[in-house]
Amino acid sequence: MYCNCIYVMFFTGFPRERLAIIPASMDYILGLEDGKKPYLKAVTELSKAFALCSSLDEAIAIRDEVGFFQAIKVAIVKHTITERKDAVYLDFAIKQIVSKAVVSDQIINIFEIAGIDKPDISILSDKFLEEIRGLPYKNLALEILKKLINDEIKTKSRKNITQSRSFLDMLDATVTKYQNRAIEKSKIIDELINIANSFREAMKRGENLGLTEDEIAFYDALDTNDSAVQILGYETLKIIARDLVQAVKSNISIDWNVKESARAKIKVIVKRLLRKYSYPSEKQEKATETVLKQAEYLCVDWAV
Template identity: 55%
Template sequence: MDVFAAAGLQKPDISLLSDEFLAEVRELPQRNLAVELLRKLLNDEVKARTKRNVVQGRAFSELLEATIRRYRNRAIETAQVIEELIALAKEMREAQRRGEELGLSEEEIAFYDALESNDSAVAVLGDETLRTIARELSDTVRRNATIDWTVKAAAAGSFGEAQAPEAEAWVAPNGRVSPAPGLFVAQVVGESMNQRIPNGAFCVFRAPVEGSRTGRVLLVQHRAISDPETGGSYTVKLYERVSPDAVLLKPQTDVDGYEPIEIQASADDLRVIAELVEVLGVLS
């Protein structure tokens, strides 16, 4: 159901969300419809904002979820949840103006918010230094535009369809990798490769994989893979061709319980996604 049409209202752009529109919502006679209208509007904005500014997106997502949860658990009345959602909408609107007030672009404010979320960084460095760092990070990413420095999810272990990678945040390169097409950053989780990749480390991968694959750490997909850590069809392992028709995906770990994954693989069954280029480390 189109809740905006049902309420007789045009869906607004939240960046232009006016006090007049919010007043109209507040006065709707269908109170439950007003709640649903605000929830949908704010939820759509949270999704869009998370793509631009992870810290802001997550913060507003938590506030929205907490408010709706209390409403559905009957901890607050309909009139109160409407007021709280309207207040959240205004807070989102004001958050869009922070960059202008701080003299930062949209990309720079995303870095600034990430830095500011670390209390010790604020205390030690101060606001002006954080702004300078945010500008420098944004400039670094802009100059290295051929690398997708957004963080994606991967596993050692694995990730399957239920854990499809999504952009989560930005990381700055260590400087050992030259910008090139096909590079991306993924966070690798699990202990099965901990001699090469610490659990939770961010790594640079390159796709496609060219030349011999044996002896290289690869991100691969196969429908027969059920990795013991996360059970998906993707995994990060040391690749070894043991026969023309068989591949061994070997863990490199000091933790007991991890066995090589042997696959009777044809070209159609096994998909090599990317190769490990550099371990950036676990970022705090």
């Protein structure tokens, strides 16, 4: 897999030179067609085999390389795979698994190694996004940006399922276009940055509309982009959202979503409110279910 990727400096260079090999090697693997999964699997199998014979001379002879492969695996998992419980931590420790020759027990920051100084990733700032755009390791830049946007959407929008779903769909569609070779690598990085900027602006919508975080979540649940719904007018939709928060909040219990009778009561309340404001009848069922699902996410805080 590494036949065209020179990593000898990892074993012979100075500490900073050794660290610089990590993002370059990650970029190489991520640039291979379907390279990530086979690499992770191969390193896992190699590690298992090495553990069984680590005391043999033949194994000792390759322990530094095994450690290097492990280091790259840890880096790829940490910085490009989204479905992990510890995904919020953007620094990773490369542990000493085979030899002191491997970079061990150090906290390594991929962004620092790549030349990005103290990135403000929590809000995907303009400065950070531009520095990501300028990274020489385009495959790595793409994977890191995709992961960070995905994590940011899930973290910030966990209380707004409509907005979260919309942006995750947008992210998936963009990545799919790239995978189908419909857009080039430089173009997808631009599109991902546009998604990040759009999401950042979307996070301000509640404040701009004069709605709280809970109210904007129900506002979005009303399918406000639908033309039939928009006839009601934004002011009326804002009133519905506020009334929904008040009505649902005052009628839920800790286990309302698992008790059929309690859930049915909330459903009746929601439908009654929608009818009160002449919400389109053909849209009411979908809106009601979305509001109920949204309430499930919010009720954890409300019922405390």
